[in-house]
Amino acid sequence: xxxxxxxxxxxLPYKTFWIVIGLYFLFLAxxxxxxxxxxxxxVDDVNxxxxxxxxxxxxxxxPDIWQNLTFFASIRFVLIFPAIIxxxxxxxxxxxxxxxxxxxxxxxxxxxxxxxxxxxxxLALVISGILMxxxxxxxxxxxxxxxxSMIFTRFSFVIGFFIQMLTYLCYAFFIAFILRNTGLAIxxxxxxxxxxxxxxxxxxxxxxxxxxxxxxxxxxxxVIRIVEYPSIPALKKLMNFxxxxxxxxxxCSIPMIYAVVMIAIVYLTFNRRDL
Amino acid sequence: MxxxxxxxQLSKRYGRIQAVNQLSMEVIKGQVFGILGPNGSGKTTxxxxxxxxxxPDSGSFTWFGEEPSKESRKRIGAVxxxxxxxxxxxxxxxxxxxxxxxxxxxxxxxxxxxTTGLHDRRNDKFKTFSxxxxxxxxxxxALLNKPDILILDEPTNGLxxxxxxxxxxxxxxxxxxxxxxxxxxxxLDEVQKxxxxxxxxxxxxxxxxxxxxxxxxxxxxxxxxSSDNEILKAAIEEHPAFKSVTESDGILLAVFSExxxxxxxxxxxxxxxxxxxxxxxRKRTLEQHFLELLKDTQP
Numbered sequence: 001x002x003x004x005x006x007x008x009x010x011x012l013p014y015k016t017f018w019i020v021i022g023l024y025f026l027f028l029a030x031x032x033x034x035x036x037x038x039x040x041x042x043v044d045d046v047n048x049x050x051x052x053x054x055x056x057x058x059x060x061x062x063p064d065i066w067q068n069l070t071f072f073a074s075i076r077f078v079l080i081f082p083a084i085i086x087x088x089x090x091x092x093x094x095x096x097x098x099x100x101x102x103x104x105x106x107x108x109x110x111x112x113x114x115x116x117x118x119x120x121x122x123l124a125l126v127i128s129g130i131l132m133x134x135x136x137x138x139x140x141x142x143x144x145x146x147x148x149s150m151i152f153t154r155f156s157f158v159i160g161f162f163i164q165m166l167t168y169l170c171y172a173f174f175i176a177f178i179l180r181n182t183g184l185a186i187x188x189x190x191x192x193x194x195x196x197x198x199x200x201x202x203x204x205x206x207x208x209x210x211x212x213x214x215x216x217x218x219x220x221x222x223v224i225r226i227v228e229y230p231s232i233p234a235l236k237k238l239m240n241f242x243x244x245x246x247x248x249x250x251x252c253s254i255p256m257i258y259a260v261v262m263i264a265i266v267y268l269t270f271n272r273r274d275l
Numbered sequence: 276m277x278x279x280x281x282x283x284q285l286s287k288r289y290g291r292i293q294a295v296n297q298l299s300m301e302v303i304k305g306q307v308f309g310i311l312g313p314n315g316s317g318k319t320t321x322x323x324x325x326x327x328x329x330x331p332d333s334g335s336f337t338w339f340g341e342e343p344s345k346e347s348r349k350r351i352g353a354v355x356x357x358x359x360x361x362x363x364x365x366x367x368x369x370x371x372x373x374x375x376x377x378x379x380x381x382x383x384x385x386x387x388x389x390t391t392g393l394h395d396r397r398n399d400k401f402k403t404f405s406x407x408x409x410x411x412x413x414x415x416x417a418l419l420n421k422p423d424i425l426i427l428d429e430p431t432n433g434l435x436x437x438x439x440x441x442x443x444x445x446x447x448x449x450x451x452x453x454x455x456x457x458x459x460x461x462x463l464d465e466v467q468k469x470x471x472x473x474x475x476x477x478x479x480x481x482x483x484x485x486x487x488x489x490x491x492x493x494x495x496x497x498x499x500x501s502s503d504n505e506i507l508k509a510a511i512e513e514h515p516a517f518k519s520v521t522e523s524d525g526i527l528l529a530v531f532s533e534x535x536x537x538x539x540x541x542x543x544x545x546x547x548x549x550x551x552x553x554x555x556x557r558k559r560t561l562e563q564h565f566l567e568l569l570k571d572t573q574p
Contacts, residue, residue, distance in 0.1 A: 006375050014363055097359040104326045105376045105416075106349035274329045 003115035024081035031072050057232045060142035063153035067231040069135050070161035076193050083172035087185045090176035100275050109271050120173050124165040132158050160226045160247030167255035168223045174262035193220050222254040277304040279424050279455050285334035287320050294320040296479040307450045309470035310459040317479040318459040322428050349377045352417030353426040358409040362402035373416045387415040407438035424455040499527045500553035510547045
């Protein structure tokens, strides 16, 4: 607890932290509000040309809400915000040289790494927790049936989202420790997530069509695929989405293996490098 | 005599540059130990290694007679190069983090803020501080809960004369309280004014170390003149400690291999029936001495 207390002393008065986390929840809220509107606009557009109209999408009723909101909360553009927070919090220690001061004052290098991992875990827990509460409230408001079994069907998506957050933030932790420079780390991490990996994905996918699944093992893709599709029947028909009933253990294990390897690399290099 | 820091054959190389070469030295409790050397002589690298910031290539060191660990570092107060704090946190909050890492409670924070004259500004953000104040906050954090040893790396670098005076006064005050101090500096007079012991480094090599008054305050030059300088010169050359003699403007400058008092020289020459018209002990300044020491190591 001592390490986490120290970290909270560094984080809580930090304005940038609150701005970025505020932006994350703002984008998330906007996305959620607009999602239902956009999906239904699409459905209406298609229905004009269909003899039997598709039903309107309902995003916020149990048990679909777990899957839908975790899906929207884990698309690349949204997921990047908490990762940027982690990068800033870690690289700040290098640019302010406070990491040196912490070590000199009697923190071991392993403790320093551990303190940052605790921040990652805490952020993943808090964000998943807040999202869970929001989903619970939205779901209760929008659902007719409120039986417990109905509510907690597909609750695995909340666990899946937590794993997404945790592993993706571990990637950010890794890049921050390796590059040590705020601007460079944020730029590279964003570029990789939003442009480089989708391009690699495209070139891997194209020649092999859908049979070859190599692209699903790319680090960020592996994270995204934990919650692969939203649960919107209308979209399934429109965009050929497949059904995803639960979060699979296998899909969680791939990014977790990446995360463990990255943490191990940070341990090995940070303990050897000069500060 | 309790050994605080013992360094054994410590070496560090950066590419082609041997930053520290087989360095061995000891700091004893109660000493104000100066590490003197020009920029790039390996002072900061040495301190970085004993504070676990830089990994030595070879060699070892012990703190308080034990293997170095995070626990031993908690007994050390250190100001290394630039003051490193969180810019968006107040002076007080920055010190709270330091206290927390060192397992101290916050009871000593007000005292060190008073000592360093920052108490009025304790709630102001670190980034609003002048460089002198930042340096004093670094000193305040190093002084928390009275460390067993205080390490200062160029503590007056970049400060104005007033700031330099403030910091030096603080250091002397701490030294009087009996806290052992290691002070790295490229300024001779700083070491001379503050330190009791000194190690002189050049290009990563230890030139020598010892008590300041033995090492740096040597007087082995004497100016002499008499009615017949030729006879005087011959007599001087016969002196057992004779090293060299030069003449300029009718005055001889004699250098001896060991300390020679003017009185004994006068007596020695009187025995040879030489009467002196001029006799002055010329203390070589530290500067000259220091430069000569460094010159010996040039290829």
